[in-house]
Each structure stands twice: as C-alpha cells, then as structure tokens.
Amino acid sequence: MIAIPYLTALTTYFSYGLLFAFGQFRDFFRKIFDWCSANSLQGYAPICLGLEDFYIRRLYLRIQDCFGRPIASAPDAWFDVVERYSNDSNKTLKRTDKISRCLNLGSYNYLGFAAADEYCTPRVVGTLKKYSPSTCSTRVDGGTTALHNELEECVANFVRKPAAIVFGMGYVTNSAILPVLMGKGSLIISDSLNHNSIVNGARGSGATIRVFQHNMPSHLEEVLREQIAEGQPRTHRPWKKIMVIVEGIYSMEGELCKLPEIIAVCKKYKAYIYLDEAHSIGAVGKTGRGVCELLGVDTADVDIMMGTFTKSFGSCGGYIAGSKELIQYLKYTCPAHLYATSISPPAAQQIISSIKVILGEDGSNRGAQKLAQIRENSNFFRSELQKMGFEVLGDNDSPVMPIMLYNPAKIPAFSRECLKQNVAVVTVAFPATPLLLARARICISAAHSREDLIKALQVISRVGDLVGIKYFPAEPTKQDQGGKSVKYD
Amino acid sequence: MDAVMASAVMNFVNATLDCVKFALDAPSARAVVFGVHIGGHLFIEVFLLVVILFLLSQKSYKPPKRPLTNKEIDELCEEWVPGPLIPSLDKELLYEPPVLESAAGPHSIINGKEVVNFASANYLGLIGHPKLLESCSSALAKYGVGSCGPRGFYGTIDVHLDCETRIAKFLGTPDSILYSYGLSTMFSAIPAFSKKGDIIVADEGVHWGIQNGLHLSRSTVVYFKHNDMDSLRETLEKITSKYKRTKNLRRYIVVEAVYQNSGQIAPLDEIIKLKEKYRFRVLMDESNSLGVLGSSGRGLTEYYGVSAEKIDIITAAMGHALATEGGFCTGNARVIDHQRLSSSGYVFSASLPPYLASAAITAIDIVEENPNLITKLKSNIAMLWKGLSKIPGFTIASNPESPIVYLRLEKSTGSMKDDLNLLENIAERVLKEESVFVVTSKRSTLDKCRLPVGIRLFVSAGHSESDLLKASESLKKVAASVLGDHN
Ligand SMILES: Cc1ncc(COP(=O)(O)O)c(C=O)c1O
Ligand SMILES: Cc1ncc(COP(=O)(O)O)c(C=O)c1O
Numbered sequence: 001m002i003a004i005p006y007l008t009a010l011t012t013y014f015s016y017g018l019l020f021a022f023g024q025f026r027d028f029f030r031k032i033f034d035w036c037s038a039n040s041l042q043g044y045a046p047i048c049l050g051l052e053d054f055y056i057r058r059l060y061l062r063i064q065d066c067f068g069r070p071i072a073s074a075p076d077a078w079f080d081v082v083e084r085y086s087n088d089s090n091k092t093l094k095r096t097d098k099i100s101r102c103l104n105l106g107s108y109n110y111l112g113f114a115a116a117d118e119y120c121t122p123r124v125v126g127t128l129k130k131y132s133p134s135t136c137s138t139r140v141d142g143g144t145t146a147l148h149n150e151l152e153e154c155v156a157n158f159v160r161k162p163a164a165i166v167f168g169m170g171y172v173t174n175s176a177i178l179p180v181l182m183g184k185g186s187l188i189i190s191d192s193l194n195h196n197s198i199v200n201g202a203r204g205s206g207a208t209i210r211v212f213q214h215n216m217p218s219h220l221e222e223v224l225r226e227q228i229a230e231g232q233p234r235t236h237r238p239w240k241k242i243m244v245i246v247e248g249i250y251s252m253e254g255e256l257c258k259l260p261e262i263i264a265v266c267k268k269y270k271a272y273i274y275l276d277e278a279h280s281i282g283a284v285g286k287t288g289r290g291v292c293e294l295l296g297v298d299t300a301d302v303d304i305m306m307g308t309f310t311k312s313f314g315s316c317g318g319y320i321a322g323s324k325e326l327i328q329y330l331k332y333t334c335p336a337h338l339y340a341t342s343i344s345p346p347a348a349q350q351i352i353s354s355i356k357v358i359l360g361e362d363g364s365n366r367g368a369q370k371l372a373q374i375r376e377n378s379n380f381f382r383s384e385l386q387k388m389g390f391e392v393l394g395d396n397d398s399p400v401m402p403i404m405l406y407n408p409a410k411i412p413a414f415s416r417e418c419l420k421q422n423v424a425v426v427t428v429a430f431p432a433t434p435l436l437l438a439r440a441r442i443c444i445s446a447a448h449s450r451e452d453l454i455k456a457l458q459v460i461s462r463v464g465d466l467v468g469i470k471y472f473p474a475e476p477t478k479q480d481q482g483g484k485s486v487k488y489d
Numbered sequence: 490m491d492a493v494m495a496s497a498v499m500n501f502v503n504a505t506l507d508c509v510k511f512a513l514d515a516p517s518a519r520a521v522v523f524g525v526h527i528g529g530h531l532f533i534e535v536f537l538l539v540v541i542l543f544l545l546s547q548k549s550y551k552p553p554k555r556p557l558t559n560k561e562i563d564e565l566c567e568e569w570v571p572g573p574l575i576p577s578l579d580k581e582l583l584y585e586p587p588v589l590e591s592a593a594g595p596h597s598i599i600n601g602k603e604v605v606n607f608a609s610a611n612y613l614g615l616i617g618h619p620k621l622l623e624s625c626s627s628a629l630a631k632y633g634v635g636s637c638g639p640r641g642f643y644g645t646i647d648v649h650l651d652c653e654t655r656i657a658k659f660l661g662t663p664d665s666i667l668y669s670y671g672l673s674t675m676f677s678a679i680p681a682f683s684k685k686g687d688i689i690v691a692d693e694g695v696h697w698g699i700q701n702g703l704h705l706s707r708s709t710v711v712y713f714k715h716n717d718m719d720s721l722r723e724t725l726e727k728i729t730s731k732y733k734r735t736k737n738l739r740r741y742i743v744v745e746a747v748y749q750n751s752g753q754i755a756p757l758d759e760i761i762k763l764k765e766k767y768r769f770r771v772l773m774d775e776s777n778s779l780g781v782l783g784s785s786g787r788g789l790t791e792y793y794g795v796s797a798e799k800i801d802i803i804t805a806a807m808g809h810a811l812a813t814e815g816g817f818c819t820g821n822a823r824v825i826d827h828q829r830l831s832s833s834g835y836v837f838s839a840s841l842p843p844y845l846a847s848a849a850i851t852a853i854d855i856v857e858e859n860p861n862l863i864t865k866l867k868s869n870i871a872m873l874w875k876g877l878s879k880i881p882g883f884t885i886a887s888n889p890e891s892p893i894v895y896l897r898l899e900k901s902t903g904s905m906k907d908d909l910n911l912l913e914n915i916a917e918r919v920l921k922e923e924s925v926f927v928v929t930s931k932r933s934t935l936d937k938c939r940l941p942v943g944i945r946l947f948v949s950a951g952h953s954e955s956d957l958l959k960a961s962e963s964l965k966k967v968a969a970s971v972l973g974d975h976n
Contacts (some may be wrong), residue, residue: 015532044768045737045803047682047824056830068829070650075643082647091837095650107637107644108839114637116630124634126627132616133625133848134814135609137947141928142597142608145589168814169670171838175701179935181574183917194854198838204705223547228569229562231607240572303574310839313634315668332584335697335933338552340672341808346625347842350634426642431830432837441642 004436005471008406014437015408023058055430057409061090066415066427074097075107076115077447081424102419103456104441104487106426110283110399111370112447113314113354119362120314120353130344131298140331143342150321151348158355159281159289159307160299161321163328168343169338170278172306173318175201177306178274178335180329182207185232185240189223189271191215193250198276202245208233214253217261224269232309242271248280248291248307252433252441254394254401256280260307262415263301274304283399288358315350317343341387373400374446377453381444384457389470393439402439403460403469410467411438417463423456443472494944500941520714561873572935579711584913587920592617595951597926607946612781612892613855613862614951615812621851628847636840640829644840650845656817658898659853660787662797665819668829669841671806674816677773677834678804681827682772683708683741688732690724690769691743692716694940697933699743699774703756715751715940718759725767740769741801746778746789750930752887752895754782757793770801780810781892786863810892813848815841847884866892866950873948876961882972884945893928896964897943905932909942915964915971923963 004012044303046053065084073080080099084130086092107114126424137143148166167173178201182188186207190198193214202209208229224242231238244266246257260274266273277290289463290307292299299305304326308318321331331337358367378399385392391404405411405427415427429438446451464470557565591598593609593614615621619842628648638644649667656665668674679702683689687708703710711728714720720741732738740875742764755773764771775788783791788805790797797803802824806816818828827956828835856862873894877885880896887895902908912929919925930942946960 009845010533017533034957044770045739047739047770047827052831053827056827060830068645069643070647071643072647075629075637076633079643081643095647100609104643106642114633114635116633120634121629125629128622128625128629128844130592131622132592132594132812133617133845134808134812135589135810136611136616136812137593137609140584140586140931142587142589142606142926144586145591145593147586169673169838172673173835175676182931186572196833200705200833204701225562225566229557230563238569241574242571269566270569272571272574308839310635310637312634313635314637316839316842325578326575328578333934335672335701335935338931338933339697339812340670341806344814344842344845346629346844347634424643475693476878 004406006031008471012406012408016435019062019408020057023054026058027054028321033199034209035063035233059430063408063412063415063429064090065093066412069419070095071425074115075104075109077104077109077112077445077452079104079107079424081419090223099184100419100422102422102424102446103448103452104424105456106424107445107446108279108311108443109445110279110312110374110443111288111314111354111358113312113350113357115314115447117354117357119357119364119366122351123353124349127349128346133344133346136341137341137347138339139337139342143431145342145345147345147348147352148342151343151352154352154355155319156321158359159277159305159321160292160321161305161323163324163326163336164319164321165327165330166309166317166319166343166348168317168340168347170310170316170318171197172336172340173306173320174198174276175204176334177304177320177330177417178202178207179205180334182241182243184235187227187242188245189227190244190245191247191250191252194245194247195251195276195278198245198247207243215246215255215256215258217265220262220345221265224265224271228269232252242269242374245276246275248275248277249284249398249400250278252428252439253398254392254398254403254441256284256295256395256398257291258295259295271368272303274306275302277305277307278318279311279400281307282354284357284375284397286371288312288367289398309347309351313351313354315347315354317347317351318458320411324409332435343356349390370446374444375445376446377448380450381442381453381457385442385460387475388457388461388464389474390460390464391469391471398443399444400441401444402441403464404471405438405440405467405469406436408438410469412461413467414440417466418459421459421463423459425460442455508593521634526722526877529674535969536753587926595949595953595956599920600928602924604926605952605959606926607948607952608926608959610809610927610947611891611949611951612776612777612810612947613786613812613852615810615852615855616951618852620855620856621812621848624847624851625844628844632843635842638840639836639838640840641836646840646843646846648843648846648850649840652869652940653817655850657819659801660707660797660819661859662789662803662819662821664822664825665817665826666712666832666835667846668818668834668839668843670834671776671814671816672698672807673838674804674806674818675699675772676705677744677832678802678818678828679703679772680706681832682812682824687739687741688728689743690721690728691920692745692748692755694748695743696774696776696936697743697936697938700937703743710872714733714902716748716753716755718756718763721760722763724958725763725769734774738804740767741772742769743774745774745776746782747776747881747891748886749777749893750938752891752893752945754778754792754888754891755789757789757963759794761795761799770773771799772798772802772804775805776809776816777891777893779805780852780856780864781799781863781891784863785812785860806850807852808847811849811852813845813847813852815849836900861952866948868893869950869952869975870948872954872957873946876957879970880965883944883968887939892948894946894948895943896946897941901941905942911971912942912944915967918967919963923959923967925960925963927960927964 084093135143174197281290532974693712780786
C-alpha cells in the first residue's frame, strides 16, 4: 500500500483538474472549428473515442518526449539516446542525427546480456547462419528445429520443472495459455497489480475473474473462502477449478511476491497456482532461478511457472514450465503453439547460451559474478536512494526500484532533467500505473559499475532536490554514507 | 418569474465566487510550487466533502440476511473438490512434429534426410538469403539480440522507426506500427479500436488471432458465411436497419486477404463497395498476401488496383513472405498514433528484436528489387495446381492464385477428428516415403473456425520445377493408396 501524503494528493488532483479543464476548453473550440469546416466523414463514428483519446491528445502529448526515446545502440549499461525535436509543440517528434551517450537506468537488462557477450554472440551468429532468422512456420508444422527442442529442455532444467514449452513472445504466452487452461465455470483469482497480458489472458478465457489485494495472502484467503462457499454466480454450482495468478517481481512496484504464504493458502484451499516470473527469472536467487530459489520455495509446489526471455536473458519470447502432462496437453491445444511462428532461432540460441553462462556451463564463473553483481548493485542503490529521502518502493534484492513522483508536472521535469545530465530514466504514468501514482522506475543491471551507480545517484539526488520529490527527510551526513557504502565493496 | 430565477442564480454564483476568493485569499495560498498556487486545494476539499456527504447519505436498504458461519464455510471449503488442471491425455495427444535439422528453406533436413519443404510460408524463398543474413548479423553486432524493454521505455531502436517508415513507404500508407509478434498484432489492434457496444462483422473463417481480438474487444460480433458476399450484404443490411437509431457506433468489417484456413482470397472490390454503401470501416489482415499478390507484392489492394487508403486498418504478420518475425499495422497517422498508447500488445510487451526489424527492411528491399521472385512464385503456384488437378479423393479448396494450396477431402468421414487423422496419415507417409514435407491444418480446441480441415501446401519461389512435380506425384500416389484402403 502506498500512503500518499495529504498535500501531495491534493496538489496532484489539482494538477490533473487543471490539465483536464484546459483540455476540455481546447476540445470545445476544436469542436466549433470542426463544425464550421465541412466534415468528410459523415456517417462514420470517430475511430478514436472518449476519455482515452482525450487523455492522449491533451495530457500525454504534452510530455510524449519523455517516452519512447529512440536509441541507436544496444541497451547496455551506457547507450546512445537519439535526440529529438518538435516544431508543433510536441505533437510530433522528429529524430535528429545527434545522439547523447547516457547511463541506462531503464532497460530490463538485469544480467547484462543485452550487449555483445563473448560466449553468446558468436553462437548466436552461428545459429543465424545455420537456421536463418525465422522458420516461417508454426511449431506444430515445420517450425520445430532441433534447437527449439534443446531450448525447451534447457529451460525446464533451469527452472527445475519436468518439462517446458516456449513461445516467441512473453505477452502471447500469458494471453494464449490462460484460455486453454481455464474456461466457463472456473475461477481465476488474480493479484490486483498483475500485468496486462495476464488480465487479457484471463478475459480471453471466459472464466470468472476475482481480484485480491496486491500481495496480501490474508485477503487472498478471504476471497477464496468466500468464493468456494458461494460457488458460481447465480447457479451456485461448485467451481470447476480455481487458479491463483501472481507475479514473482511486480515490475511497477519492485516488490517480491509473498510466495510461501500464498502457496500455503493455495494448498489449503486446493487452488492451482500460476507464477509469472517475467522479471525475476535470471535476476534473483543464488543461481538465478528466480523467486522460488530466493524465497526457498519448492518448484513442485507451483503448478504452472511462466517467464519471459526479454529481460534477464536479453532475448525475446516466453515459456511455460510444468508437469510433462501439462506441457504435452499445451502442445496439442495452445493456439500460440499451433498458429504462431516459432521463436526465432538466433533468439533461441541467445537464451540457451545465456542460461549456460548463468549456470557456469560455459566453463567460467561469469554467471555467478553477474548474479552477485546485480544483487550488490541493487541493494546498494536502493539503500542510497532511501537515505537521500526518496520514496522508494519495493523489496531488497529486487533490481526494480520505483521512485514516487505523484504530481504530473514532476514526470517530465524529472525525466528531462536527468536526461540533460546523461542519465536515462523511465517515468511511468497513467496507462501503466493508477492516475495518482506516477513514478520513475530504475532498473539496475549487473553491467553497471560502482562508478556508474555513484554518478547516477549524484544526478538523481540533484534532480530530486530540484523537482522536489524527496518526500522523506534525508538521513544524516555524507561521511556516514561513505562509511556505509564501503561495506558493500 | 424568469427574473426571479435569474436573480436567484446570480446570488448563488456570487456566493460561490466569494467562497473561491476566500479560499484563494487564505494565508496558505501564498505557497507556490512550480508556479501553481496550491491554496486552491481548499476549494477542492470542500467539493470532495460535499461529494462524500452525498455518498454517505445514499445508504441503500439491505434486506437482513444470515451469513454463513465460519464453521460452515470451513466445511464447504473442506468438501470442495477441484477438477483436474487438464483433462486426461488421449493417445492422439502424443503427436510430435517432425524436427528440422537445418533452416526451413525449400529443402530441409529431417531425420538426416533431405526433404522438400512445403510447410514453411517462405513464399519468396527468402530464408537463407545472403542479404538477409548479412543485415541480421550487422544488426546483431550493433544492437545485440533483444531490445530489453517495451517501446515506451527505451525499447525503441532506430531500426524500428526505419522499419516502420519503410513498410509505410512500400505500401503507400501514411504510417505504420511494429508489433513484436505476428499473432499479437490483430488481437491487440482490434480491441484498441472497438469496444463494448461497437459492431464487428467478421468472416467465419478468420484466423484464431483475429477471433481472440474480436472476443477481447467485447464488441457485438456477427459472423458472415466464409467469403460469401451475399451473406455479407445481408448481414450489413440487417445490422444497419437494426441499429439505425444508434449514433456514434463504430462499425467494422474484418476480413483476411488470403485466408489461412482455406486459401480463399477476399473479393476486395465487392467489400469496398459494400463498406462504402453501409459506412463500415474495414480491417484487413494481409499476412498471407503481402509480398505475394499484386504485380509488385504490395498485397490485395494492389491486386485489385485500389488504393491502400481505402482500407482503414491493414495488419500483417512478417513471419511469412518477409521471412522474419513480428507483425505490423498500417493506416493513417491517427490510427497508428492511437495504437501507440492504447494497443495492449504494443504497450505492454518488449519490442521486436532489432535484428528482425532490420531483416524486415532488407526483405522489403529485396522484394522491390526482384519482381521476378513474385513472377516465379506465381508460376510455381500455377504449376502445382496443374500437378494436383487430378489428385484422387481431394478437391483444391484454395484460390488458384493463393500461395497456400489447400487440399480438402472430397468425402468427409463425418467427423473433424477422423478427417484429421486420415489427413495426418497421408502427410506422414508422404514425408516418410517420398521425402516431401506437407502438413495438415491443425485446429486448437479454442478455435471457433468450422471450415473443413485439409492438407496445406505453402508454395515458395524457391521451389524448383522438379520439387513441384515430385510433390504432386507423391501426394497423388499416397492419397490413392490411403484413400483407396480407406474406401
Ligand atoms: C509480468 C510480465 N509478464 C509478461 C510480460 C510480457 O513479456 P514480453 O515483453 O516478453 O512480451 C511482461 C513484460 O513486461 C511482464 O512484466
Ligand atoms: C491472419 C494471421 N494473423 C496472425 C498470424 C500469426 O503470425 P505469426 O505466425 O507471425 O505469429 C498468422 C499466421 O500464422 C495469420 O495468418
């Protein structure tokens, strides 16, 4: 739960109110103007409707330069951000040839596999030559190569499940699997902050959906009890099956899932559990095996393990791991397996190679070093931010750390000021977070060096003072901080 | 009377203004954050208070009821038995697809044996094209493999923007938007434009990706008979009269240019006439026609000689003729910009790996530079048609110009499952005995499409004459033997 300071909430409301009023005002005149000029689209309803469109035109466009900044290099610890300009007050942005080299605090490059890697890259290029970039076919037709089978074995072994199935996109993994497993008469209980792909998958399944309060096992239990007692709506027949869906690390909160408690509740009430490890697999745990390893949970207790390769592994795609029977069934029925192009072979090779590096099967200890580095980096950065007085969400060990901004005016201010000082941060606003809870999000990577992090902290601190987002009092004295950070070295 | 009303209103307005002034004059109003007087918050507080009081006063009447006791709930929970996560597996679920040991080009290696591959939608034979590989390797060297972020958060690489421009330029549309997976393109694009209450008229033979989009949009969906323009007209007529009164209703027709489920080509000229008459917008999927139809491969619009701007939204997967992955949507700037914030598969997913975007640019360059690829594909399709024209027990269900040659059983066994088993048997024997790799059209249990299943051959410009002859001869031979046994 995020407790918004009273004054902050009011000013935030006020700002949105002002923006809203101005937007409506401008729309009003636009309407009059349009009414005067002839309308060529008579008989068609406008293709974009309502508040959503209003939000984009009148709020988002004002600050759109803070999002979707193009880059011209690999998303490594430092990257090249392409400068843009606008001639029509931010309505359209044009690229220039100028680039600025910035410290990357935005990409999900947790283990630093986004850049060229001495072990992975030559193998990826070799695979490209052998298999070409695409199979142009689905997995059940002509899209299964020896590499795809190797990848599935490798992933199953990595996440410690009997079998796995992979897809070319993480989003599709969620949204195509849930309709296969759940349907009318079954119940999905989903964390209130689950990712949009899970929400879409649940909607697509036709099952009844209930939501429990974010990461609250006690509320989950309450919902389960109530639902099992009530049964299906109207008919009150017992539910066919119940599935609880949680994420390992919540990407907008930086929080770790309370997995042991949630599993205990699920076991008690005989619900199946689906764990989305998009942000945690590879990034946390002693050997990078995700939240199960970090929190000491036996993977046999998790019925369905899902994850994506877009983050720690620096590739693309997603997987489902589970029992042999489950995977066999999915291979026969899942539309993403039957109808979508199989994952691109070079991307598959990148995953295999990076897993080998993580497990030390490449014959070096670089994997272990990377894992130690990301943990150390994350904990150092988080504690320093907290000491400076920022409101930082999330748990220790999590490489994702949101800094609360709240006020809409602070979103562009924070983002632009940081970029001016060559630190690229992500700011997150409405479609991805609730309207009031705008934030900046830092993603730490194993590729960041200590100097990188110190530079980032200096810049963020300066900008934080300027923008006024140090909502808590700072902890005392610089020397103290220096003394403490020595411990991390 | 009016005068009295007016003065009452005036009084009220004056009182309110006084209130506001008082609020702004309050001592705290001098606090300034970023040039905004925060003192105005008092005004908002009062407003909120009124709203809260109003809501509190609205307490609804609840009939007294006796809730279950904790013990009763405990018992119910104890008694509840969940169904299995998945149904028990039949033997037939154990199907394992053939495993390729090489690239999926026109000739591939399966089980150590070279086979002629008719299973890959590699229409222009671009798999393994040296230029494509070269552009991929240089992109891999520059950008790495994955983009490690969604488009909004530093996942936009300059090649993505170049690729979007290139696609728009190729198709002659104002703008386009890249998706990271073909399947997610339609099921994200449809819900971005069609919401609850809107109306979609769709072909009953559309691909699952589109079906899922229709479902997710929660719009009213009406299906018309597969590729039947009379049925479409009737449906549009019915809907138009039913919803005559309702204004501000968005109406769409959703079709595929070449249907993956039948190989039929949509009669675009008719559709445009109907669309303009009934004022519907058209969403068209060009996954299997891009790079194939039209004299320069610009798809169905070029084939019918209409401008691409007549179609409001065009989508396509790039995992076919372009021999890369991902998908795109193209249309006017408004349509594209709207998706950049409202299309879930675009906003909430990591962007396309840059090397695949780079491959797409190169593939389009190759298509533009080598129109002979398209000519070759056309003659290959015609040749396969000729070869298969007298195949026993089958009819060709696809359009003579479709790159998907779709063989349908002349006499169905009466159940889709048995039909599929029969076809699977043929495909397996053709692969094993004749080294020709063909596939059946498999159906997921979620797929609502009820068109007959069949054997699908994806023709490629990379196939040689002898490949095509071999394919038709061996299919004929095996079909005669299997279907002969069967009868
Ligand atoms: C929890 C979760 N699931 C799934 C996804 C989607 O993965 P992908 O980016 O590979 O489509 C994401 C991505 O942001 C995610 O955070
Ligand atoms: C209409 C349509 N949409 C989407 C897809 C899926 O595209 P991809 O295979 O690139 O995921 C296909 C192809 O299989 C298709 O035919």
